[in-house]
Amino acid sequence: MxxxxxxxxxxxxxxxxxxxxxxxxxxxxxxxxxxxxxxxxxxxxxxxxxxxxxxxxxxxxxxxxxxxxxxxxxxxxxxxxxxxxxxxxxxxxxxxxxxxxxxxxxxxxxxxxxxxxxxxxxxxxxxVCPVYSLRSGNEICQACNGSAFWQATVKRCNRGSIARSLLSTIESYASHLLGxxxxxxxxxxxxxxxxxxxxxxxxxxxxxxxxxxxIDLGGIEVSQQPGEYFLYFGRLERYKGIFTLIEAASTLMDIPLLIVGDGTDRREVEDAIEEKNLKHIKLLGFKQKQELDKLIAGSICTIAPSEWYETFGLTLIESLARGKSVIASRIGGMTEIITDGIDGWQIEPGNADELREKMLWMSDNRDRALIMGMAGRKKVEHKFxxxxxxxxxxxxxxxxx
Missing domain, CATH: 3.40.50.2000 (Glycogen Phosphorylase B;)
Structure with missing residues (x-):
């Protein structure tokens, strides 16, 4: 057909x-x-x-x-x-x-x-949510359950603005009326x-x-490098856990953290790094696929510290496909990708201390991290x-x- x-x-x-x-x-x-x-x-x-x-x-x-x-x-x-x-x-x-x-x-x-x-x-x-993320402010929220979209205006869910939230509310009601x-x-x-x-x-x-x-595995090479740095790639948004990651990495001065991506919270991310003089944390901005592939290959592991109900987690399978293990929050669809202790580690969302502990483990056990990454590659070949x-x-x- x-x-x-x-x-x-x-x-x-x-x-x-x-x-x-x-x-x-x-x-x-x-x-x-x-x-x-x-x-x-x-x-x-x-x-x-x-x-x-x-x-x-x-x-x-x-x-x-x-x-x-x-x-x-x-x-x-x-x-x-x-x-x-x-x-x-x-x-x-x-x-x-x-x-x-x-x-x-x-x-x-x-x-x-x-x-x-x-x-x-x-x-x-x-x-089911006028602001798409099931979050209000910094909290997970399901107040609009049953098409009660007016709750988004009352709670100012769109960037704390009544006007933005009202527009999102009207749009949601209109979308449902339109089918x-x-x-x-x-x-x-x-x-x-x-x-x-x-x-x-x-x-x-x-x-x-x-x-x-x-993920199409054609042409994707498996990295054999133990890695020299931690890598985050994705949107620079608070709900992605980027500030929890910066807090966790702030005391790991000997291990670089590279941050790839852009988003509405970029300025706050820059300020957080500058205020604490965290010279080992580098903000690289958006990278094209070829550059990103090289950065993934050279990492100790990648980190996905999300604090919202992730629907899936494409960055996770992109990492595993290249033989790199992942530290990911125990939340949403990401739990269907990472098996704790097998192809990465799961952490409590928003827990900087636990994240720091797993980052140290990955750095101290880089050969084990590679083995975990290979297990992840096999999972992607079979499941994704x-x-x-x-x-x-x-x-x-x-x-x-």
Whole structure:
């Protein structure tokens, strides 16, 4: 069976894990001779594609006007663009990702009117949480359970701002009214933890399946280096545990910590490093894949100290695939990747002392850390490989076609 799949999300460039998966999925489907049509909003950072003629304008978040705020909730231009695409191109199935805030739920009705089945991979919790993370301030929060999205405004969940939180609340109610749940034929969770949490918070259990993320192992070399530094790569956000990591590493002056990535808390991260004069902690910014691969290969281990309900943890399997063990928080979907003491260590989220203890163990036992990394590589080969992912995906596609 050869399919024409619409692969749709906010961006057509890699900003985060969902975008990374979207491009990996495109390549995987191409390898199996399916045709893939991307659909995203216009952005100067987008990769070139012949399909960009169908892309609608994006929402301006730098200096938004009234029209931008309306388009954040319902994009008439996105609805018009998807109608044109469905009219001019044959499409068997739409596989959506994160579309909120740019494409918006306005794209759902045109797809259904064209008779196109919709599958959506849920990379976070936006469908049950206006701010997507199940966090309010620095605390895990499930107050919006049962579509009580007004709680996000009361609790000022969007960066402590009533205005931002109100907009997020309105967007969530609008998305549900436009069919964010009802018009999607099948949801895909990226971990059992995420699936169970979404069902607990109101997603029908018969509409959602788990398909773990994958990594294409082709061309990925296993590192045999014991490593010279610790590595964090990911977004610089408080909920990712970055400040807990800095606290844990602050007394490990003889072992460098390299931090790769960017995010809204970058300035605070820079200040935290500078205030304590932590010269052994280096903030490297965003790195392209080839550079990042070398940094992973040269690390003692990588660290994922997250403090929110991670839906999966792509950085974990990227590390394990290269033979590097991981210290990861015992939270969310990451517990389905790391087996404590076998291919890494699990720590209590937010516990800097326990994290420091495991970092010291990894540094003092670098040969053991390599053995753990090799165990992780074997796990990825068995559990998170591309072919297994493809077969599970095809089973879901066939159910909705």
């Amino acid at each position: 050869t399919l024409i799949v619409l692969n749709g999300g906010q961006n057509y460039y890699i900003r985060g894990g969902s975008d990374q998966y979207q491009f990996a999925l495109t390549e995987l489907l191409h390898q199996h001779e399916h045709q893939v049509i991307p659909f995203a909003s216009i952005d100067s950072k987008n990769r070139p594609t012949k399909w960009s003629k169908y892309f609608p304008p994006g929402v301006n978040f730098d200096n938004p006007g009234v029209a931008d705020l309306i388009s954040f909730i319902y994009s008439r231009q996105a609805a018009k663009a998807i109608k044109r695409l469905c009219r001019e191109q044959p499409i068997d199935l739409a596989h959506l990702h994160i579309y909120y805030g740019q494409l918006t739920s306005s794209i759902l009705s045109p797809l259904k009117q064209a008779g196109i089945p919709i599958v959506q991979t849920l990379h976070e919790y936006k469908i 964010a749940v009802d018009k999607v034929d099948r949801f895909i969770a990226v971990s059992d933890f995420q699936r169970n949490k979404l069902v607990e918070l109101g997603i029908p259990s018969d509409k959602i399946s788990t398909v773990h993320n994958f 490989n591309a072919e297994s992912h493809y077969q599970k995906l095809m089973q879901i596609y066939q159910k909705v076609l």
